[in-house]
Amino acid sequence: MPEDFHDFFSDDAWDDGSEAGRPGSGDGASRPPKPPRSRRDMRRRRKHRRHKRLVVVIASIVIVALCVGVGVLAVGKIKQWRHDTLADTAVVDDYPGPGEGDVSFTVESGQGVAEIAEGLRRADVIKSVDAFTSVVASNSYTLYPGTYELKRHMKASAAAKILSDEGNAKGFVEVRQGERLDDVLKTAAESSGIALEEFEDYVGDASKTGAILPACAKGKLEGWLEPGVYNIGDDPTPQSILQQMVQARIEKLNALGVPEGDQRERILIIASIVEAEVNSQEYYGKVSRVIENRLKDDMPLGMDSTVAYGFKISGTELTNEQLNDGSNPFNTRVNKGLPPTPISNPGDDAIEAAMHPEDGDWLYFVTTDLKTGETKFTSSYDQFEQYVQEYKANNENAN
Template identity: 80%
Template sequence: MPEDFHDFFSDDDSWDDGSGHDHFGSDGVDGGSSTLPPRPPKSRRDMRRHRKRKHRKRLIVIIASLVVIAMCIGIGVFAYGKVKQWRHNNLTDSSVVDDYPGPGDGDVAFTVESGQGVAEIAEGLHAKDIIKSVDAFTGVVASNSYTLYPGTYELKYHMKASAVAKILSDEGNAKGFVEVRQGERLDDVLKTAATSSGLPLKDFEDYVNDAAKMSEILPASANGKIEGWLEPGVYNIGDNPTPRSILEQMVQSRIENLNELGVPEDEERERILIIASIVEAEVNSQEYYGKVSRVIENRLKDDMPLGMDSTVAYGFKVKGTELTNDQLNDGSNPFNTRVNKGLPPTPISNPGDDAIQAAMHPEDGDWLYFVTTDLKTGETKFTSSYDEFEKFVQEYKNGNENAN
């Protein structure tokens, strides 16, 4: 056992008294009575215990070192987070400090152009001395997830950034621009145009009801009716707006877009707009547009009434949920497709591109009926069977909703 034998001597420090001298004389004889005899060598058991103690000490040192390192890392991460938070707070505080207290003084008009970003808007506000710093304004917009709308706003000099951001994020405060939303009715567009332009609503109503004036801006296929011919988008009303200058922009934009989409011209174009407007009004998800378009085509082909509540509601200028049984059965309403066969005389809104595409390219199918069985999710079921349709209606009614 050479290894054990080596350990026996290498671990036995009793052979050395720490002075560097042996306990025996140079001649090998005891050097005197004061010199103690050497201790006997350690046993192997003692040596093993000794090695275990040394191993435990090393292990403890290693574990303690790792703990210290972990603590240092943790403290470093914590300190970094605190520094980062301090920098954030410091920047925020700086933005707040670098801000006017408000409410401001004097009057100034400021225009947000369509397509401008937050930073660009902030630079413009700062250049006019409406806000004190760009950072204060952009910080408020970002922290509140504001959407800034195009238009001309009445502001003051030296305003608090948060007050300016709140005004610019309220579309009702915008002037100089008017927006047409897809699926929006003409009446609502006219109200928005009147508010944005400052012109009386009656001026717009009189203009659209004048067939001679309508013929000047509408194609012949529109038959003098502007509903459906206003392209969704945002429009600059200009410095000296008139009902014609505003509405003509929307009509021209619609014609250009229909051309780009490849919508057939003449009477077919009006027909496509009518179907698209119904499609968009009947379901709240574009995944069903193509199927609803097919239902309309199939019913027309089979000489069935379309039976669409959306058209009836349009004729009475109410929402679909506000219809009464008398209204649903009133055939004097030319838009009542429950009673009158064929398409209604005009579109019932200003549809968007997806609905127009669906009207041009309906999905393949033999469906004649559809019911939105769950208005929360928009789930809509289609069938060619009247019996199955009645089951869908019952499912709809169980949710206390009206079936189509």
């Protein structure tokens, strides 16, 4: 009853929601609103007002939601329009191909994609820089230095595909990290058009190679070719090509702070073995320490990579007879000490590891998992034998 009583005399209860009788309502009078005829009428009016407020709130929410939805849809349409416009532009700015005539185009070492694309556009090979760079980016192409045979008015995708195939490059030769001299010579012969025999004759003549090598190399080029890409030039010879690689190697060794003289040759030998024995940089420093510990203890190095190099084969091709053949000067299973020369052209990381081996007493290591490259180190022969069994088990499972 008290609640009804207060409700009856509340301000809202006397408001019928109309403008009549209010000051300024237009009837010139200022009369109080008519009271409800009953409490039931009062409750009905209050319920009606709540309903109206609820309708207004719901309508507002609906309007806001519609505005947001329309905005999102508009943004999506704008993005699609821009995408379609750019796509149409790319089509317009690309030649249909396949092209005509012949164009000799050179990609210089160190050039970026945009710079290469601009050169192609100027040579009228492609129509648009954007079309070419888009194709390279979307396909994650790597563009290689070299001279390529192209055509005028080529489709950008066709030109990019040619420039991303290293086999199409002419006029340049690449030395890869860890690559043997024999493989470098084959690549140089193919790229230059010079017979492989001419390279082999040059390399086999210490009086010629000695003119471009430091004295500590004793005329042997293995290990002294710096990884990188080299311009063959207009009138190449075996000496002009190989001299670039040797000079670059000397400059790199100086930059790395490698001691000169016989110590420099020693570092290259160890680095080449380190890189050949394991396929992960994380183990380089430990392998380098194993080599130093074995040399210190007057133990044979026992590295299959050196034996294989002496027979000009891969480590997986070695036979037991070859592993026991002491006439091979690179057989470090039988002959103590370092091999006569490096067994490849090592990269910077391996050279750093050869100069700064990790601290440890390890004498043995085994790559126990050929798939992951996981390699384990130990100073115990018994533990080493366990690692060998682990390697065999993993290898059998892999097969």
